[in-house]
Amino acid sequence: xxxxxxxxxxxxxxxxxxxxxxxxxxxxxxxxxxxxxxxxxxxxxxxxxxxxxxxxxxxxxxxxxxxxxxxxxxxxxxxxxxxxxxxxxxxxxxxxxxxxxxxxxxxxxxxxxxxxxxxxxxxxxxxxxxxxxxxxxxxxxxxxxxxxxxxxxxxxxxxxxxxxxxxxxxxxxxxxxxxxxxxxxxxxxxxxxxxxxxxxxxxxxxxxxxxxxxxxxxxxxxxxxxxxxxxxxxxxxxxxxxxxxxxxxxxxxxxxxxxxxxxxxxxxxxxxxxxxxxxxxxxxxxxxxxxxxxxxxxxxxxxxxxxxxxxxxxxxxxxx
Numbered sequence: 158x159x160x161x162x163x164x165x166x167x168x169x170x171x172x173x174x175x176x177x178x179x180x181x182x183x184x185x186x187x188x189x190x191x192x193x194x195x196x197x198x199x200x201x202x203x204x205x206x207x208x209x210x211x212x213x214x215x216x217x218x219x220x221x222x223x224x225x226x227x228x229x230x231x232x233x234x235x236x237x238x239x240x241x242x243x244x245x246x247x248x249x250x251x252x253x254x255x256x257x258x259x260x261x262x263x264x265x266x267x268x269x270x271x272x273x274x275x276x277x278x279x280x281x282x283x284x285x286x287x288x289x290x291x292x293x294x295x296x297x298x299x300x301x302x303x304x305x306x307x308x309x310x311x312x313x314x315x316x317x318x319x320x321x322x323x324x325x326x327x328x329x330x331x332x333x334x335x336x337x338x339x340x341x342x343x344x345x346x347x348x349x350x351x352x353x354x355x356x357x358x359x360x361x362x363x364x365x366x367x368x369x370x371x372x373x374x375x376x377x378x379x380x381x382x383x384x385x386x387x388x389x390x391x392x393x394x395x396x397x398x399x400x401x402x403x404x405x406x407x408x409x410x411x412x413x414x415x416x417x418x419x420x421x422x423x424x425x426x427x428x429x430x431x432x433x434x435x436x437x438x439x440x441x442x443x444x445x446x447x448x449x450x451x452x453x454x455x456x457x458x459x460x461x462x463x464x465x466x467x468x469x470x471x472x473x474x475x476x477x
Contacts, residue, residue: 178209180276180297183218185241190305193249197242200230200304204238206276206297216276221299224273230304232274241272241302249308250340269305312396313339316347316389320405325375326413331406332367337391337398346392350401359387367404375410376444383408413444 184205191198206216218232218239225231231244249268263269276297317336334347347365349356358371367389375383385408388401424437443449 178295180206180208180216180278180295182206182298183274183276183300185274185300185302188241188302188304190307191243191247192307192309193247194309194311195243196246200241200243201302202238202240203232203274208278208295216278218274218276221273221275224271224299226270226272229270230272241274241304247306249306250311263305267305267307269303272302272304273299274302275299308341310343310394310396311340313337313343313345313391313393313398315398315400316391316402318402318404321407322409323369323373323406324409325373325411327411328369328372330366330368332404334361334365334367334389334404336402337393339391339393341394343393347389348392348397350388350390352397356387361389373406373408375408376413378408412447 182205183203186202188201189198191200203218206218208216217234220230220232227245229243229245229247231242233240233242247270278295314337316334319332319334321332323331337345337347339345346354346363347361348354349359349361354361358369360368360370362368367387373385384405386403386405389404390401391398421437421439426436430436441449
């Protein structure tokens with residue numbers, strides 16, 4: 158005792174209680190750049206997300222809500238972790254239109270999509286389930302992964318379909334082809350299904366003109382089908398469009414000239430044969446079924462000959 162005061166020593170005991178800590182961050186391997194128009198590519202292997210408490214429960218991997226870019230990516234769980242995989246093909250040219258807020262430009266001019274992933278314990282000692290959106294679940298902090306998208310040479314779109322009228326008995330240019338935009342800005346040309354600019358009686362010129370080299374005959378076509386079509390594809394930088402366009406030709410009738418269907422090309426006549434003697438017979442046909450009139454061509458014998466229309470045209474002796 159000093160100065161009338163007494164002292165005493167008290168012992169404080171602290172009990173430390175273990176808490177269920179958050180999982181460690183997800184570790185992603187270096188992402189593989191993804192070419193547009195491809196699916197199924199493994200971008201990165203996911204691992205980590207271990208439990209600092211050493212709990213042996215299964216670890217699953219999820220996207221943070223809002224950071225699974227437009228359904229373009231998916232996470233495939235594996236026995237040792239997970240893989241980040243391309244689920245839907247990227248479209249490099251239309252990225253900014255299709256996926257606003259998801260694509261960004263790098264300083265080098267490349268494009269990448271950003272995903273955020275986390276690890277979640279399937280079950281833990283507190284009985285929480287594996288819900289990536291439940292903040293009470295034992296889960297890791299989010300890990301950001303940049304997936305770079307590279308451009309590829311796209312095939313052009315299909316040409317524009319056309320429906321045109323074509324007169325029979327005509328050859329040459331019948332249409333000008335158009336359509337088939339190329340996303341990469343390459344020059345467009347057009348080909349047939351065989352990859353050539355010639356197909357049967359059809360040709361395509363360098364200035365996109367579609368021509369026929371043999372005329373159609375309206376009368377020889379089936380009565381209930383006076384049309385035909387040819388498939389045309391776009392071509393750019395060696396790539397041909399996946400789809401074609403049909404150029405439909407509606408064949409229209411024209412007034413055909415009549416023609417001699419049957420008859421001799423030369424006639425021998427003896428002198429002194431009687432008047433009205435038939436010396437030749439011709440069959441004349443008109444495909445349009447118009448009325449037929451006949452005349453003799455210019456000849457020194459015109460005054461000696463005449464015509465008698467019957468089932469066939471007959472030339473006879475008009476005078477002696």
